[in-house]
Amino acid sequence: MKLPYLPNHDDSSFFDFISTHHPGLMLSGQGGVSSMSVATTDQGRQGGNLSMPHATTVLAIKYRGGVVIAGDRRATEGFQIADRRIEKVFKIDEWSAMAIAGAAGPCIEMAKLFQTELEHYEKLEGMPLSCEGKANKLGQMVKANLPLAVQGLVVMPLYVGYDLKRAEGRIFKYDLAGGRYEESDYHAIGSGGKDARNTMREHFRRHLSQEDALKLALTALYNAADDDVGTGGPDLVRGIYPTAKCVDAQGITDVADDAIRSAYDGLIATRRSREA
Amino acid sequence: MPMPYYVSPEQMMQDKAEYAKKGIAKGRSIIAMEYVDGVLLTADNPSASLHKVSEIYDNIAFAGAGKYSEFENLRKAGIRHADLKGFMYSREDVTGRSLANGYSQSLGTIFSQEIKPLEVEILVVQVGGNDHPNEIYRISFDGSIIDEKNVAVIGGKAEAVQGALKETGSQSPPTLESALNLCVSALERTTNLKLSSEGLEAAVLDRNRPGRKFRRLSIDDMRRLLAG
Numbered sequence: 370m371k372l373p374y375l376p377n378h379d380d381s382s383f384f385d386f387i388s389t390h391h392p393g394l395m396l397s398g399q400g401g402v403s404s405m406s407v408a409t410t411d412q413g414r415q416g417g418n419l420s421m422p423h424a425t426t427v428l429a430i431k432y433r434g435g436v437v438i439a440g441d442r443r444a445t446e447g448f449q450i451a452d453r454r455i456e457k458v459f460k461i462d463e464w465s466a467m468a469i470a471g472a473a474g475p476c477i478e479m480a481k482l483f484q485t486e487l488e489h490y491e492k493l494e495g496m497p498l499s500c501e502g503k504a505n506k507l508g509q510m511v512k513a514n515l516p517l518a519v520q521g522l523v524v525m526p527l528y529v530g531y532d533l534k535r536a537e538g539r540i541f542k543y544d545l546a547g548g549r550y551e552e553s554d555y556h557a558i559g560s561g562g563k564d565a566r567n568t569m570r571e572h573f574r575r576h577l578s579q580e581d582a583l584k585l586a587l588t589a590l591y592n593a594a595d596d597d598v599g600t601g602g603p604d605l606v607r608g609i610y611p612t613a614k615c616v617d618a619q620g621i622t623d624v625a626d627d628a629i630r631s632a633y634d635g636l637i638a639t640r641r642s643r644e645a
Numbered sequence: 646m647p648m649p650y651y652v653s654p655e656q657m658m659q660d661k662a663e664y665a666k667k668g669i670a671k672g673r674s675i676i677a678m679e680y681v682d683g684v685l686l687t688a689d690n691p692s693a694s695l696h697k698v699s700e701i702y703d704n705i706a707f708a709g710a711g712k713y714s715e716f717e718n719l720r721k722a723g724i725r726h727a728d729l730k731g732f733m734y735s736r737e738d739v740t741g742r743s744l745a746n747g748y749s750q751s752l753g754t755i756f757s758q759e760i761k762p763l764e765v766e767i768l769v770v771q772v773g774g775n776d777h778p779n780e781i782y783r784i785s786f787d788g789s790i791i792d793e794k795n796v797a798v799i800g801g802k803a804e805a806v807q808g809a810l811k812e813t814g815s816q817s818p819p820t821l822e823s824a825l826n827l828c829v830s831a832l833e834r835t836t837n838l839k840l841s842s843e844g845l846e847a848a849v850l851d852r853n854r855p856g857r858k859f860r861r862l863s864i865d866d867m868r869r870l871l872a873g
Contacts, residue, residue: 372718372719372722375748375751383728386729387729387732391729391733394732481732482732485728489724489725492724493724495696495699
């Protein structure tokens with residue numbers, strides 16, 4: 370049956386639907402790579418030369434019964450700070466969240482597209498995708514972004530979800546070609562990712578409580594901000610703090626600003642006493 | 646060379662309309678009723694998995710009566726239309742009115758151009774927030790669109806159900822419990838069958854829910870509401 374004013378198409382993917390019928394809405398614009406890609410490849414590799422909001426630390430840690438995901442708030446453009454309050458952790462649906470590193474515009478757009486994709490599937494099929502299915506779909510979207518990544522517009526997600534069947538939180542990382550790898554304990558990406566991973570490696574234990582996992586996440590972000598210019602620490606003057614979300618059997622919840630602020634107050638007091 | 650038979654346009658339209666009406670009347674009825682917190686959709690539907698009522702967008706729901714394959718296609722097209730619009734502009738720009746218009750155009754064009762009209766009747770329901778009224782659109786097989794108030798019925802013996810509801814209806818919007826009871830008793834009176842919770846499909850658009858307002862009532866929910 371053909372519906373003249375509401376044309377119908379066959380499958381349940383919103384991503385496939387707009388890439389076929391509305392390519393202008395895609396991240397890669399009208400049909401992907403243009404001829405300028407070759408010219409800009411080298412520049413893209415050097416990364417910093419492109420004046421695009423970039424640089425980040427986002428991380429995820431598993432705890433008993435769930436997973437916490439957190440990110441700093443700074444966006445940079447070369448040596449300038451482009452935004453002090455940018456949100457890098459996105460709720461995707463009731464059971465998952467994603468954090469992003471890379472070029473801010475395409476990153477935010479991919480998060481929005483992924484949200485729509487999952488809701489679209491759920492409504493058409495009458496049931497949500499599995500945790501694994503969601504992670505794979507995100508991999509395909511990262512892969513489709515490869516032409517833009519070569520030009521320097523990198524989108525690098527970190528995905529966490531609560532697997533209802535296995536009753537546990539899961540963490541997925543990606544590479545630029547869409548490769549999807551599951552992490553068993555914790556992971557961090559972005560320019561300060563390595564610094565955050567170092568902190569987590571020292572202090573991570575299996576079956577942490579949610580409170581301890583959050584504290585570790587915030588400490589790791591603080592240390593990353595200490596060593597990486599691209600990562601913003603807590604801004605005590607303006608009252609801007611990193612954001613975090615927890616995903617567990619109850620669904621996704623935002624960690625309250627007050628909880629994050631008091632965790633940092635404690636952390637900073639400890640550090641200050643060490644200096645005295 | 647033989648001439649094709651001449652059929653007057655009036656005759657042709659009348660035949661098509663009769664054909665479509667017959668198909669729709671064979672099915673069972675669906676009721677949309679406004680209650681204090683939003684809109685309740687109740688369907689006489691023995692299947693637990695083949696839904697007649699479903700979610701389109703944040704505050705918009707869809708109900709289809711008649712041929713399942715045909716209204717299922719309309720439902721999917723509606724979800725694509727809504728998600729595309731919400732992605733392109735903003736979530737608040739997706740409206741029941743524009744969706745109902747799209748359905749009306751599609752059904753009207755198919756009715757006049759195709760040999761076989763669609764044997765469907767659909768409802769597009771939007772719950773209003775911030776003192777905006779609810780919107781209920783009933784769209785027929787020929788694309789005619791009617792803006793209903795308080796209550797709308799499609800499919801099966803729609804007129805009889807509407808009559809039964811009118812006798813018992815009150816002016817102020819009922820609670821969810823009494824709305825469901827009203828709907829079920831109206832369906833029972835017109836089918837002369839006792840309907841159990843397993844044979845019913847019900848969902849609400851509840852304006853007090855955050856984000857997506859659509860919620861299906863489980864069998865336990867319905868049992869509790871009908872017993873109370």
